[in-house]
Amino acid sequence: MESTPNSYRNQPDERGHFGDYGGRYVAETLMPLIFELETAYRAAKADPAFQAQFDDLMEHYVGRPSPLYFAERLTEALGGAQVWFKRDELNHTGAHKINNCIGQILLAIRMGKTKIIAETGAGQHGVATATVCARFGLPCTIFMGATDVSRQQPNVFRMKLLGAEVIPVTSGAATLKDAMNEALRHWVAHVEDTFYIIGTAAGPHPYPELVRDFQSVIGKEAREQMLARTGRLPDLLVAAIGGGSNAIGLFHPFLDDADVRMLGVEAAGHGLDKQHAASLAGGFPGVLHGNKTYLLQDEDGQIAEAHSISAGLDYPGIGPEHAWLKDTGRVEYTAVTDDEALDAFQLLCRTEGIIPALEPSHAIAAVAKRAKEMDRDAVILTNLCGRGDKDIFTVAEALGVEM
Amino acid sequence: MSRLTAAFAKGRPAFVAFITAGDGDTAANLDALVAGGADVIELGMPFTDPMADGPAIQNANLRSLGAGTTTADVLAIATAFRARHPEVPLVLMGYANPMVRRGPDWFAQAAKAAGVDGVICVDIPPEEDDALGPALRTEGIDLIRLATPTTDAARLPAVLEGSSGFVYYVSVAGITGLQQAATGSIASAVARLKAATDLPIAVGFGVRTAEQAAAIAQVADGVVVGSALVDLCEQHGANAPEHIQALAASISEAVHAATRETA
Secondary structure, eight states: OOSOOSOSSSOSOTTSEETTEEEEEOOGGGHHHHHHHHHHHHHHHTOHHHHHHHHHHIIIIIOOSOOEEEOHHHHHHHTSSEEEEEOGGGSTTSBTHHHHHHHHHHHHHHTTOOEEEEEESSSHHHHHHHHHHHHHTOOEEEEEEHHHHHHTHHHHHHHHHTTOEEEEEOSTTSSHHHHHHHHHHHHHHTTTTEEEOOOSSOSSTTHHHHHHHHHTHHHHHHHHHHHHHHSSOOSEEEEEOSSOHHHHHHHGGGTTOTTOEEEEEEEEETOTTSSOOOHHHHOEEEEETEEEEEEOBOTTOOBOOOOOSSGGGOOSOOOHHHHHHHHHTSSEEEEEEHHHHHHHHHHHHHHHSOOBOHHHHHHHHHHHHHHHHSOTTOEEEEEOOBBSGGGHHHHHHHTTOOO | OOHHHHHTOSSSOEEEEEEETTSSOHHHHHHHHHHTTOSEEEEEOOOSOOTTOOHHHHHHHHHHHHTTOOHHHHHHHHHHHHHHOTTSOEEEEEOHHHHHTTOHHHHHHHHHHTTOOEEEETTOOGGGGGGTHHHHHHTTOEEOOEEOTTOOTTTHHHHHTTOOSOEEEEOSSSOTTSOOOOHHHHHHHHHHHHHHOSSOEEEESSOOSHHHHHHHHTTSSEEEEOHHHHHHHHHHGGGHHHHHHHHHHHHHHHHHHHHHHHO
16 A cells, blocks of 8 residues: 555444455345444444443453563563563453453344354354353354364353354354354344354454454553553564454554554464465455455465364454555564464463463464564563463374373 | 346246256256246356355355366356357356456456356445446446345335346345245335336245246246255256256246236
């Protein structure tokens, strides 16, 4: 892009576009509902009572603000920039996903919807959705790829305990992308009474915007906490990217701070020349799941299967705001392999006594590389967007440990 | 007069038949539809993620892609069809990504060169028309939009703006191939659409039998049948053409006769 925008924070435009990306690419049946959602969201955003209810639940139910933590031993081990963590893995349900689910279920209730559906990959968004449905007494149906159902059994059980119905999706490769197709199919057939809680900052407008807004609580808190603790802003923000909701939540409040650099970390899987889930590094612009964005696809526009050791990053697309931030150059994006993420996972366990999820382990791997190249007085802030309890079986298998 | 306009100007309702390209012997299946009396052919472009389709068409997409069908193959099928059947209108139906992958101009020109008359893109609503509409109009290819039970009066003008060929009324809020809408609700919906446009109205989704098609043909300008034909491709594989022709014949007879009852 030739010119620098006055603000990186005023996207999307009124048609829901982030530059060339975003938009509303859905079947006609859903269009009126998408408009209804947008209208309801505008009204909610302008209603102090809505914000007050959101804030109250964030504090007393989710456990916010999450701590800002200086990772002293990790910093020493890396021997470069100071590494700080935003501790969103300490939220109720163990990941950042709950922030968005609280916001969306309040919106659903405002709109008079009586049933909730969601898709899930690793199960974190499914658990968070099932949690808020239990909290507010709404019936909940979660679509989950059959492959993911078998590799994420603990989360499937959690969802069921919380009262959700989990529907295994067997179409396609039976992973997150297929779960999202099936959720959209269900939604088309139940538009009257059903609210679809999308789990990441993707999908048709206004989802990328509203998910970002709800997740921006991460960056808003981090910005205030960092100023209060150190009197300065970080030099570099780092966050893992599947669809990109935790990253946009951390980045967005800092986008107009010109001195703060940002790094989004995609999953390079077995390697960018092999199977991976890095849509920005290895994909091209296209249309899927209601938005235009970077997608893993072939020359005919057929969507490729993504691969990551982290089920939460295993998606062939990315939120459209990231696509735009890449093209504008405001945010830098990189990719980290399964093996690098596994190393970072273990490093964090041993240096800080924190077992991270495999998603933020990708961010930690990128932090480890960057910290060494930066001065000791430089500050890196990364979001620990999820805790690793759910991943210990996957990690054990990857490390050749029998459990 | 365009081939599509002519197909709806025969003084009787039109039978619009859908099958997926690359699912079995598509040329033979298409010939069977024409021999069975189909007035308009919808040729499905396979896509990995057909979000608006039920199991029948989802599986047809997977069979086709599994057999290695490419966009070039779909266009070759269309080109060969046009050579065999100079008068039968052919519409490509599919999803945005395969259509815009090489750019909308490329797709529109390639479709034109293949003798395609119209395009139905499930996931490009009027609000995103720029993604494909201008390129199709430049090439003189009809952009056939979908109207649904959720398309309200305020929205309908936007749907009709830039539409040509015909309007596809999706009779149920749902996915292809499963539910069937009540005939009464279809009649009032079609009447609403006809009050707003001079374009022919074809009704689809959930129409599986000659009886259902006949009932709809009494109130609409055309009836679309897809999943029931696609099911025959799945059941009969290489022997599908004879079964497709038989079903097409029974549906087209019922649809074409419907007018005579009301005329």
